[in-house]
Amino acid sequence: MSYQDDEEGVPFDGTTGSFPKNFGYGPYDGDHDIISSSGDQKPRILLMGLRRSGKSSIQKVVFHKMSPNETLFLGSTNKIVKDDINNSSFVQFQIWDFPGQIDFFDSSFDYDTIFGGCGALIFVIDAQDDYIEALNKLNLTVTKAYKINQNIRFEVFIHKVDGLGDDFKMESQRDIHQRAADDLTDSGYDQIHLSFHLTSIYDHSIFEAFSKVVQKLIPQLPALENLLNILNTNSAIEKSFLFDVVSKIYIATDSTPVDMQSYELCCDMIDVVIDLSSIYGIKEEQDSAAFDEISSSLIKLNNGTILYLREVNKFLALVCILREDNFVSKGIIDYNFLCFRKAIQQVFELRNKNNSSPVANVIEGSPVVNGTNIAGEELST
Ligand SMILES: Nc1nc2c(ncn2[C@@H]2O[C@H](COP(=O)(O)OP(=O)(O)OP(=O)(O)O)[C@@H](O)[C@H]2O)c(=O)[nH]1
Numbered sequence: 001m002s003y004q005d006d007e008e009g010v011p012f013d014g015t016t017g018s019f020p021k022n023f024g025y026g027p028y029d030g031d032h033d034i035i036s037s038s039g040d041q042k043p044r045i046l047l048m049g050l051r052r053s054g055k056s057s058i059q060k061v062v063f064h065k066m067s068p069n070e071t072l073f074l075g076s077t078n079k080i081v082k083d084d085i086n087n088s089s090f091v092q093f094q095i096w097d098f099p100g101q102i103d104f105f106d107s108s109f110d111y112d113t114i115f116g117g118c119g120a121l122i123f124v125i126d127a128q129d130d131y132i133e134a135l136n137k138l139n140l141t142v143t144k145a146y147k148i149n150q151n152i153r154f155e156v157f158i159h160k161v162d163g164l165g166d167d168f169k170m171e172s173q174r175d176i177h178q179r180a181a182d183d184l185t186d187s188g189y190d191q192i193h194l195s196f197h198l199t200s201i202y203d204h205s206i207f208e209a210f211s212k213v214v215q216k217l218i219p220q221l222p223a224l225e226n227l228l229n230i231l232n233t234n235s236a237i238e239k240s241f242l243f244d245v246v247s248k249i250y251i252a253t254d255s256t257p258v259d260m261q262s263y264e265l266c267c268d269m270i271d272v273v274i275d276l277s278s279i280y281g282i283k284e285e286q287d288s289a290a291f292d293e294i295s296s297s298l299i300k301l302n303n304g305t306i307l308y309l310r311e312v313n314k315f316l317a318l319v320c321i322l323r324e325d326n327f328v329s330k331g332i333i334d335y336n337f338l339c340f341r342k343a344i345q346q347v348f349e350l351r352n353k354n355n356s357s358p359v360a361n362v363i364e365g366s367p368v369v370n371g372t373n374i375a376g377e378e379l380s381t
Helices: 057-065 068-073 113-118 134-148 164-188 204-213 219-233 260-281 324-353 358-363
Strands: 044-049 081-083 094-099 121-128 155-158 194-198 239-244 249-253 296-300 305-311 317-325
Touching: 044 057, 044 134, 044 317, 057 068, 057 081, 057 094, 057 204, 094 219, 134 164, 155 164, 155 204, 164 194, 194 204, 204 249, 204 260, 204 296, 219 239, 219 249, 219 317, 219 324, 219 358, 239 260, 239 324, 260 296, 260 305, 260 317, 317 324
Parallel strands: 044 094, 044 121, 121 155, 155 194
Antiparallel strands: 081 094, 239 249, 239 317, 296 305, 305 317
16 A cells, blocks of 8 residues: 655645635535525424434444443433534535324424425334334325425435344345335325435445435536546546545545446545544644645555545545556546546535536536536546
């Protein structure tokens, strides 16, 4: 393994790491942006489910770096806990962690406000427990929320699957999926779409599932995916992820399927880079961070694969997987990366300029044409 601090990394336009704070996040369909009670435009993600299903643990592990074992000592949540995910992170939204014993007939809860401004609702089901009661609650929650806000995305985390064998895991998922769909049909809501994810805080599955939830709240996702596809094609890269460095959520990847092993490798690489930078990379006299505009790393695996990380801005890193034979043209890859980085910045700048302008919509729909990025520059092949 080799680690290198890329000294010749070109500072980007003098604006690297200084993207405007408001990235224009909103519901994916762009019909209306979510305004929180404080007036901020921030998508809201609700965490619901029965008591002890693992809601608070998920939030703490993914966004507060709590180790999974420490969650054993978490107390029960007895009121709605609102968490602003915006400190030093690209991923900006609010997570509302609900108490498991929430009663939908309690008049003290203002459901119009709660569901009205919500982007995604994650319902957590403990797969190690009997899930019949959880399915009843899921049905009640989803139908109630849908009546108030039809734009909510419903995500079901079949959680704590670390304790289950592979066959049992798949069988539980099939059974839960089937029963939940039947329940919705019985209550006359078969138009509601539920997405299912198998998760555990003891591996990367919870980060992967959360990545997918967050991606659906990023209006620029098609543009980002297209840019990654173009970068891959022109640089002989096999897989690339755009990571939020702090949470290790990937906010976009190219259109090839994600396999867990590649995702885990890339997460581990970010850990290695941050750890090494914290020890050797921080200059004492400056107030510098472990991840900055010259952060870059190259790891050669003994199976002829290369992991290549480059800083995109102070929140985002591009992590690529490619074959060692294709890395001979590193100059081209680096040039293409600079075009990619510039295009990404333009996507967000345009979005920020005018959230609802026709220009922003064009960019969401067709950001890149025939190997040319939206900056009009050709990528090298
Ligand atoms: N095996 C396993 N245990 C988990 C997992 N996630 C959470 N737990 C455990 O589940 C227990 C309950 O977790 P909490 O996060 O407190 O559950 P909660 O849903 O917030 O509970 P309430 O606040 O009562 O609604 C804790 O002991 C966690 O360690 C997981 O992925 N696998």
